[in-house]
Amino acid sequence: MRGFPFWILVFVLVFSPLPFASVGAIWPQLYGVLLGFGLVAHVAQRWRANRGIPPLPKLPLAAGLLVFVVVLWGYAQSVPGLLPSLHHPFWSQAAALLELPDMQGYLSLDPQQSFQVATRYLVYLSFALLVLWYARCQRNAELLLKIFVAAQGAYAVYGLAIYFSSLETILWFDKTAYRGVLTSTFVNRNSYATYAGLGVLTALALTLRFLRRTLSRDTSHRTKLRELIEVLTTTGWLLPVILVACFVAILLTESRMGLIACMIASAVLVGGWVSRLPAGQARTFGSLLLVVLLSFLAFNLLLSGGMTADRLARFFEQGDGRFDVYPLVWQAISERPWTGYGLGAFESAFRAFRDASVGAFFTRAHSDYLELIMDVGWPAALAMFSAFILLLAAAWRASRMRGELELALLSVAATVQIGVHSVVDFSMQMPAVVLAYLAVALAGLGYPKGASASRSAPAMSLASNGGLLKQLADSPGRTMQLQRS
Structure with a gap:
């Protein structure tokens, strides 16, 4: 049962990268309104059908509750007069300078920003809740990921077209930064590299699932190879094309850590998949096919990765x-290790610590981990980190317990990619990246472990994965979404 709420979910996922990765405050607010309607409509839909609200998986539920704790702390930091003994001395100094003895202080140095970021986190939780509810049905999870891959392909093709046409624009606006590199509809190349990396992983996971289902058929090697060639030359060619387009787009962003994080996550995905294949001919044949795929990607790296390699060389020579x-x-x-300076208040707080060693103007710490600790303090930051660890544990557990393992391994790989890239960048502060990550990471965790049994028939598997976007091509509404992207 999909209905209107599911397509709200799809709309937010597909179009969030379009307005500069939705970095403006208005976009998360709009998504919050849409997702609020979606949640209410989904509950009403199930009530009319006399069906209860489905329970959530335990580990993702625990992760969501931990994030909600951080949200509450962010709101608390924006409440005037709360816990005055913990206020930053800035507020008392400002009251003295302005001669306003009744001026109330805050836990945050930028309470308005703390309130906005906490509200944005609530939007993310609403999106995650809808994904988990709909992903209880594997068909919904698969459709969501296929639409996501289609959107990834559209944004990658757009970015490549702008790059090779030498247009320094984002939509109809002139670029203000990162001229000469590919950013698609994003302003920051590193953030787009993270986003495109999720596209590479999703396309790779769907490809691996098709390979596993083909390898598991009780037929000869010649028959399996013939079926693979038939699919690739008829309905299944689009999936590898999107995978390569996203990978080339990452190379042309010249994002060093974007490429490294994507390659590490891909290795995790491929290694976990090969290890789960049955020993013998299936694993050998699967490994050979993967060698061909990885060799093709390496060939693209040699053709298009020179600029990224140059930036890596300059990093070791000149530092960063x-x-x-x-x-x-x-x-x-x-x-301030316990309370922090306020959720989203890094820019305001860092001005008091910046010295002559910092030549450029930093509005972000270029490390999501450090910035979060500085903003909310160690206890709340550890709660957020624990939420990601729980998601990683849930995905790894699902990948070991299910026959349909690729979507769970995709969740593992996506979390690894985000975790690695966040060490030295701030991609998880881009709403489009967060929404994409939540869709990819949670799509394989929503349905019960036995739900995939009915989909294991070889004929069904070949049809579902062989024609990557056949469903999309048959639907005018979805095709219009691709064209608009």
Whole structure:
């Protein structure tokens, strides 16, 4: 049962990268309204059908509750006069300078920003809840991922077209940064590299699922190879094309950590998949096919990865300015380790610690981990980190217990990619990236472990994965979405 709420979910997922990765405050607010309607409509839909609200998987539920704790702390940081003994001295100094003895202080140095970011986190939780509810049906999870891959292909093709046409624009706006590199509809190349990396992983996971289902058939090697060639030359060619397009787009962003994180996550996905194949001819044949796929990707790396390699070489020779920032961030954390400076208040707080060693203007710490600790303090930050660890544990457990393992391994790989890239960048502060990650990471965790049994028939598997986007091509509404992207 899909209905209107499911397509709200799809709309937010597909179009969130379009307006500059939805970094403006208006976009998360709009998504919050749409997702609120979606949640209410979904509950009403099940009530009319006399069906109860489905229970959530335990580990993702626990992760969501931990994130909700951080949301509550962010709101608390924006409440005037709350816990005055913990306020930053800035507020008392400001009251004295302005001669306003009744001026109330805050736990946050930027309470308005803390309130907005906490509200944005609530939007993410609403999106995650809808994904988990709909992903209880494997067909919904598969359709959501196929639409996501289609959107990834559209954004990658758009980025490649702009790049090779030498247009320095994003939509109809002139670029203000990162000219000469591919950013698609994003402003920051590193954030787009993270987004496109999720597209590579999703396309790779769907490809691996088709390979496993083909390998599991009780037929000869010649028959399996013939079926594979037939699919690739008829209905299944689009999936590898999107995979390569997203990978080339990552190379042309020249994002060093974007490429490294994507390759590490791909290795996790491929390694976990090969290890689960039955020993013998199936594993050997699957390994050979993967060698061909990885060789093709390596060939693309040699053709298009020179600029990224140059940036890596310059990094080792000249260093990077963000490493001058990290010691100052640690100093700031040591001064307020328990309460932080306010969710989203890094830019305001860092001005008090910046010195002559920092040549550029940093509005973010270029490390999601350090910035979160500085913003909310160690207890709330550990709660957020624990939420991601729980998602990783849930995905790994699902990949070991299910016959349909690719979507769970995709969740593992996506979390690894985000975790690695967040060490030195801030991609998870882009709403489009967060929504894409939640869709990819939760799509394989919503349905019960036995729900995939009915989909294991070889004929069904070949049809479902062989024609990657046949369903999309047959639907005018979805095709219009691709064209608009």
